[in-house]
Amino acid sequence: MEEIVQFELSNEFRERFQRAVDEKDESFIKESLQGVNPADISTLLHEFDTEDSKYVIDLLPLETRAEIINDLDEDIREKFLKVFEPNELTEIVNHLDSDDAVDILNELPIKEREEVIANLDNEEKEANILDLLRYDEDVAGGLMAKELIKANVNWTVVQCIEEIRRQAENVQKVYSVYVVDDNDRLLGRVSLKRIILADDKKKIADIYEPGLVSVETYMSEEEVAQVMRKYDLEAVPVVNMQGKLLGRITIDDVVDVITELADEERQIMSGISGDVEEADSVWMxxxxxxxxxxxxxxxxxxxxxxxxxxxDDLLRITAIAFFIPLIQAxxxxVGIQSSSIVVQSLANPSVFNDSMVKRLVKVFLVAALNGIMLSLLVYGVNMITGGSQDLSFVVSIALFSVVLIASFMGTITPLVLDKFGFNPALxxxxxxxxxxxxxxxxxxFYTVHLML
Amino acid sequence: MEEIVQFELSNEFRERFQRAVDEKDESFIKESLQGVNPADISTLLHEFDTEDSKYVIDLLPLETRAEIINDLDEDIREKFLKVFEPNELTEIVNHLDSDDAVDILNELPIKEREEVIANLDNEEKEANILDLLRYDEDVAGGLMAKELIKANVNWTVVQCIEEIRRQAENVQKVYSVYVVDDNDRLLGRVSLKRIILADDKKKIADIYEPGLVSVETYMSEEEVAQVMRKYDLEAVPVVNMQGKLLGRITIDDVVDVITELADEERQIMSGISGDVEEADSVWMxxxxxxxxxxxxxxxxxxxxxxxxxxxDDLLRITAIAFFIPLIQAxxxxVGIQSSSIVVQSLANPSVFNDSMVKRLVKVFLVAALNGIMLSLLVYGVNMITGGSQDLSFVVSIALFSVVLIASFMGTITPLVLDKFGFNPALxxxxxxxxxxxxxxxxxxFYTVHLML
Structure with missing residues (x-):
């Protein structure tokens, strides 16, 4: 009985491993990585340069090799793929699901990509890959994998089990079997649990569940994520406009989409352009x-x-300058608060949105309420600390106006950006x-000029 | 053969439905919601007040009712649960997985909660719920469900199928069967695919996969999410310190955790305290x-x-005031950019972090590079537009210093906040x-005072 592998990446291990790589100590590397989850090996390799990583990877079984390359960060992988020969890449692509294979192929120069695909001797895989390459990366078609198990509604349970056996090697994660009609149109699904418990001679038609949530190829990755979240799905089938079953999207890919969108939003909100992280170079x-x-x-x-x-106003009353930071901050x-509320609504759309007028009236009320409270606060403090009554009054009036107008701008801007296809988080x-x-x-200044 | 249900919530339907509710038109309500996904019914009910929603829900089958209540937004649900009698709640709790049941029970006043639990006649469910109520909501123990299928390593495949049959009603989503030893300690898993394809007389010991990623009860929800993302898991078993299998967490709950954390971060970054959305009242x-x-x-x-x-300085040279907004903005x-990079690192921790000194040196280099470029830009523009040479020089020096110090503060602050248990996004x-x-x-001003 094996123990559960708990792979701890201590600093000691890293140093020992580095030494093994330097000394080309094959046996230590092979032994220490034996049975380790490929995701952990990827983490380890992020610390090594391309050449050393390639040396380590070449010592591992082909399947592990393929999974590690699949797991690597995109920017590291792009550098990394350059040191592979086309025939090595073909082997790796052969071991991956079609969606992951396409992600890798998309990172190769076009000539090399063609070569890798031409080398594939599995015709079904080749057809699947060529099919998937047609879709944009950020729509349902670009997220889906072609590997899935489907059964004709007229089959028996035994025939269905035969199909599972035939596909078992190709399809790693099986949640359920999709049920189609003679034209490959999606009708529903039958869970593996039900297949296990059903009589072998039963017809699929008698045990399948109709009424399945599906997505169409052109749907954006955000929409796919929303659908899977709403219906708590672990996998969703992808169909074309005629309802023909084309592929499926699994939740792990959608989790990545959700996390990437959140990271992207954080970067946009903090004024960072381009996808960088702390580990990148000073220059980047x-x-x-x-x-x-x-x-x-x-x-x-x-x-x-x-x-x-x-x-001139400033020379007359220097104290005007004192309140510039207060007004601007x-x-x-207020602007950021307002826009963030709108961005949240856009990210979690409910089916019925209030009309634009209703929304703006609400924004106005919230702004007026806060504006009055803040203006009174500032006026009170200014009076207590012996400020000029006139200037204090002007500052409070300006502050109130700024709160109103900044709220309005903060509400309108993300809506306009979204309308024109920009990320509203901008x-x-x-x-x-x-x-x-x-x-x-x-x-x-306009208020000052007008009133003083 | 049924069609796939595509439920579109048009405004016409909403109005028609509202009319049916007003007129207590039972048959229309029942018919129009027949076969509709509970998640869609929840969305529809968000538009109605508590009383009307309760009327609609009472017309639906118990199972649908339970799923709808499970799907409702937390703040709406809390209001909503108040109109239910304890015995109605007991029925609903009975139809939910233990983790969802506990979420609802946590929203009830303690007296009512006790009553609902006491009414349960399923002893296993009661024990499961009492067990789960002990954990905080934001740790692995609070996320897990007790419903899972486990098999002893010494069983045969037939015995395992028997167990699946016995549990089939309790466990909705079965991804795989967990394999334990005689002391209930987790050893590994066997996928349903493998069970379907295996010979019935085979031993579980021969077909199970050892080396399973698991989490412990006390791990935070963020850590659970990181583990499931890293290893692309659709479900993860939860064990105690002795390795005993206690429950499992499914990816749909973790997707909710990831989304909630992102929403929370957005609110904190934009200075909104408390979980509000556009639909809330003006006052909130x-x-x-x-x-x-x-x-x-x-x-x-x-x-x-x-x-x-x-x-006094300002009276001497009014132009000093001109550059206050530039320096402050x-x-x-710079501060927000720096802190956001650190927040990102904290959210996606890699196994080996650079030492503090190395990190700060890098921050310093980036800040120096940007500081020099910005200072030169400002100096150049000021010179071209005929600004005073002395003041322009002072402004650029101050700008450079501000970039350096704001970068440093932006880097240190999230790390300190994180250390003391606050959300670093603050x-x-x-x-x-x-x-x-x-x-x-x-x-x-210090620079001005010193140099002019």
């Missing part, structure tokens, strides 16, 4: 940050000009802050 | 926004004081902006 990290910083700087320079225009905070980042800084300053 | 939305707005206002008032201290942007929100505004201003 700098470059990903610069664009929004420069936009912020340009906003700041326009701010400087704008204040310059009102220099509040505008920024409106919760430096974009809205920069705009609101300028807007806030303009409102403030 | 206002209240969720106020705390961080007030903190921002307090920061703004301190800012005003700080500028006041340097009033850049400080805010450091990507108004918290860091407010701090950096003050810090930026102080650095700017």
């Amino acid at each position: 990290l700098s470059r990903a940050r610069l664009p929004w910083l420069i936009i912020g700087i340009i906003g700041g320079l326009i701010n400087a000009r704008l204040i310059g225009v009102f220099e 509040t505008g920024g905070n 409106a919760s980042g430096p974009f809205i802050t920069t705009t609101n800084d300028l807007l806030g300053l303009a409102i403030y | 939305l206002s209240r969720a926004r106020l705390p961080w707005l007030i903190i921002g206002i307090i920061g703004g008032l301190i800012n005003a004081r700080l500028i006041g201290v340097f009033e 850049t400080g805010g942007n 450091a990507s929100g108004p918290f860091i902006t407010t701090t950096n505004d003050l810090l930026g201003l102080a650095i700017y």
Whole structure:
């Protein structure tokens, strides 16, 4: 009886393993990785350079090799695939599900991709891969795998078990058998549990469950994720417009989609362009940050000009300058809060949305309520600490206006961005802050100019 | 042969349905909801008040009723459960998996909860529920369900199939059978596919796969999600410290955890406290926004004081005021970028993290690179547009310093927050902006004071 493998990547092990790689100690490497989950080996290899990783991988069984390459981070893998010969890649592609195979093929230069596909001697696999290459990566067709088990509704349970046996090697995770009619149109599913418990001579037609949730090839990955979440599905069949069964999407791919979308949103909200992480080079990290910083700087320079225009007011009452940060920070905070509420609604759409007018009335009420409270607070503090009554009044009026207008902008911007196909989360980042800084300053100075 | 149910919630249907509810048109309600997925009925009911929803639900079969209540949003459900009698709740709890049953019981007042549990006549269910109620909601023990199929390693395949038959009603989703020894310690698993294809007289010991990834009861929900993502699992067994099999967590619950964590992070990053959504009342939305707005206002008032201290400098050279927004906006942007990179690393931990010193050196290099480029840009623009050479120089020096210090603060803050058990995403929100505004201003004025 084997023990459950608990693979701990201690620093000691890493150093020992590094030594083994340096000394080309084949037997240590093979022994220490024996029975280790490929996902853990991938984590380990992320610490080594391409050449060393290739050396280690070549020592492992083909199946493990294929799973490791499947598990590697995309940016690492792209570098990594360059050191493989086309025939090595063909072997690996042969061991992967069609959806994972296509992900790898998409990362190869087109000439090499063709070569790898041409080398495949499994015709069914080749046809599956060529079929999947036609879809964009971010729609249901691009997420699905062709491997699935389907049974004709007129078969018996025995025939169905025969089909499972035939497909057993190709299809790794079997949740249920899809049931189709003579034209391959999806009718429903029958669970493995039901097959095990059913009489062998029973017809599939008598035991299958009709009424199955499916997605169509052109649906976006966000929509697929929403459907699978809503109906708590571990796998969803993909059909074409005629209802013909084409493939299936498993939940592990959708979990990756959900996590990537969340990571992407976080980056957009914090003004980082491009998919970077802490482990990337100084140069890559700098470059990903610069664009929004420069936009912020340009906003700041326009701010400087704008204040310059009102220099006379400022010379008359210097205290005007004191409240610029207060006005701008509040505008920024309110704007981001408003847009984030809208982004959340867009991410979790309910079936009936309130009309635009109703939404804006609500935004206005929330803004008015908060605006009044904040203005009173600031007015009170200014009075207590002996500020000028006139200026305090003007600051509070400006603050109230800024809260109203920043709320409105924060609500409208993500909706407009979404309408034109941009990620609405852009409106919760430096974009809205920069705009609101300028807007806030303009409102403030306009109020000052008008009232003082 | 039934058609696949495609339930479209058109506005016409909603109006027709509302009319049926008003007129208590039982037959229309029953007919129109016949065969509709409970998740779709839940969506529909979100539009109706508690009383109307209760009326509709009571017309449906018990099983559908239980699934709908399981699907409802938590805040709606809490209101909703109040109109149910304890004996009605007992029936519903009886039809749910233990983990879902416990979620509902946790929302009831303690007296009612006890009553519902006492009414259960299924002793196994009662024991399971009492067991699960002991765990916190956000650890593996609180996520797991007790329903699973396990087989002793010494059984034959036939005995295993018998066990599946016995449990078939209790366990909805069967992915695989867990294999245990005589002391109930988890040894591995055997997939249903393998059971279907194996000879009935074979021993489980001969066909099971050892080396299974499992989680322990005390692991946090974030850790469970990370494990399931890393190993692409659709279900993970939960064991205690002795390795005894206690339950299993299915991926649908983890998908909810991942989505909730992302929503929570978005709210924290945008300075919204409390779990609100656009559909909530004006009052709730206002209240969720106020705390961080007030903190921002307090920061703004301190800012005003700080500028006041340097009033003499400002009277001498008014243009100093022009660049306050530029310095503060850049400080805010840099701080949020830095903290967001750290938050990302904390969310996707790799096994080997760089040492603290290495991390900070890298942060310093990135900040220095960006700081130099931005400072040069600002200096250049100021010179071209005819700004004072001295002030332009001072602004650029201050800007460079602000970029360095804001990067450092943005890196340190989430790490400290995380260390003390707070959500590190707090450091990507108004918290860091407010701090950096003050810090930026102080650095700017200090530089001005020193050099001009």
